[in-house]
Amino acid sequence: MKKIISLFLLLFIYNLSFSQELLATVQINSQQLGGSNQQAYKALEKSLRDFINNTSWTGKKLQNFEKIKCNFAVVIAERDGNRFKGSIVIQAVRPVFSTTYESPLINLQDQRFSFEYVENENLVFNERQFSGKNLIDVISFYVYVILGYDADSFQSLGGTPWFAKAQQIAQNSQNRNYEGWNVINEPRSRTILINEIINPNWSQLRSTMYTYHRAGLDNLFNQDQTAAKKVIFDALMQLKRYENSFQQSYYFNLFLDNKSDEIFNIFNSGNNGGLVMNDLKELMMIFAPKYSENKWSKWK
Known part of the structure; x- marks a missing residue:
C-alpha cells in the first residue's frame, strides 16, 4: 500500500513538474482609438483567448491546476481597416510548492506589435510557415517562450524543445515586413531574445x-x-x-x-x-x- 501511495505521489509531482500548457487571460485595450468599433476588439480578445488556451502546444492534456498561469495584454494604438499596431505585455508565473505564492517567470513589454485581423476569423497555428498576418506568429512565439521558461524552472535546460520551436517561429518571420523580428536596428527584438536563450553562452x-x-x-x-x-x-x-x-x-x-x-x-x-x-x-x-x-x- 505504501508503495502504491509513493508511486501515486511520484506521478503527481512528475505531472505537476512538467505542466506545459497554458491557462491564459487576454485583455485588448483600444482606448487610444476613441469611439471605434468595440465589438471588433471583444471578438479579437475572445479569439486570442480561445486560440491560446485551446491549442495543443505540447500534445499534453492537463487539468487547470497543472497549467501555466499567464496573461497577454494588448494595447491597440493605431488601426487602418484590418491592420493594427500597438504593443503587447506578456506575463507568466510559476507556483511554489506547499504555498499559495506564485513566482514571476516572465514579464515583458513588446512595443513592436503590428498585425492583421479580420473579425471572427479562425486562428490556426502552423509551425512550419509564417501566417502572413503576424498575429498568430507573435502570440505563438511567446507561448513557446513561456513554456520554455516554465520547463527550465523544473528541469535543468528542460525548456530547450519549446525554445527551439520559438526560434523556428522567429526564423519563419524574418523579412516579412513586420517589426520586432529583426536582429539589426531593433534592440530587444523577439529574435534577439530567443537567440540568446538558445546560445550556449547563456546556459x-x-x-x-x-x-x-x-x-x-x-x-x-x-x-x-x-x-x-x-x-x-x-x-x-x-x-x-x-x-x-x-x-x-x-x-x-x-x-x-x-x-x-x-x-x-x-x-x-x-x-x-x-x-x-x-x-x-x-x-x-x-x-x-x-x-x-x-x-x-x-x-x-
Missing part, C-alpha cells in the same frame, strides 16, 4: 533558473530556510561569470528585471544563515545598479 543563466526555483524557492517555505537561501545565494553568485558581458544581453537583463523584487525580499529578512551578503550585494549592484538605492543597499 549558466538557464541552469540558474532551475536551481533558483526547484532547489531554492520550492524549499524556501520550510521551517528552516537556511539551506534554501544558501542554494539561491550560490545560484545567483554563479552568474558572476557574466560580470563583463551582461550589459547588452536582453535575456539576462530581463531576468534581473523580473526577479529583482523577489531576490530582494528573499534576503531582506536579516536572517540569512551566515551568508556573506556583501558579496551578493556587490554583484547585484553591478548587474542592476538602478535598484541599488531602493533594494540592494538595504540588505544588512
Whole structure:
C-alpha cells in the first residue's frame, strides 16, 4: 500500500513538474482609438483567448491546476481597416510548492506589435510557415517562450524543445515586413531574445533558473530556510561569470528585471544563515545598479 501511495505521489509531482500548457487571460485595450468599433476588439480578445488556451502546444492534456498561469495584454494604438499596431505585455508565473505564492517567470513589454485581423476569423497555428498576418506568429512565439521558461524552472535546460520551436517561429518571420523580428536596428527584438536563450553562452543563466526555483524557492517555505537561501545565494553568485558581458544581453537583463523584487525580499529578512551578503550585494549592484538605492543597499 505504501508503495502504491509513493508511486501515486511520484506521478503527481512528475505531472505537476512538467505542466506545459497554458491557462491564459487576454485583455485588448483600444482606448487610444476613441469611439471605434468595440465589438471588433471583444471578438479579437475572445479569439486570442480561445486560440491560446485551446491549442495543443505540447500534445499534453492537463487539468487547470497543472497549467501555466499567464496573461497577454494588448494595447491597440493605431488601426487602418484590418491592420493594427500597438504593443503587447506578456506575463507568466510559476507556483511554489506547499504555498499559495506564485513566482514571476516572465514579464515583458513588446512595443513592436503590428498585425492583421479580420473579425471572427479562425486562428490556426502552423509551425512550419509564417501566417502572413503576424498575429498568430507573435502570440505563438511567446507561448513557446513561456513554456520554455516554465520547463527550465523544473528541469535543468528542460525548456530547450519549446525554445527551439520559438526560434523556428522567429526564423519563419524574418523579412516579412513586420517589426520586432529583426536582429539589426531593433534592440530587444523577439529574435534577439530567443537567440540568446538558445546560445550556449547563456546556459549558466538557464541552469540558474532551475536551481533558483526547484532547489531554492520550492524549499524556501520550510521551517528552516537556511539551506534554501544558501542554494539561491550560490545560484545567483554563479552568474558572476557574466560580470563583463551582461550589459547588452536582453535575456539576462530581463531576468534581473523580473526577479529583482523577489531576490530582494528573499534576503531582506536579516536572517540569512551566515551568508556573506556583501558579496551578493556587490554583484547585484553591478548587474542592476538602478535598484541599488531602493533594494540592494538595504540588505544588512
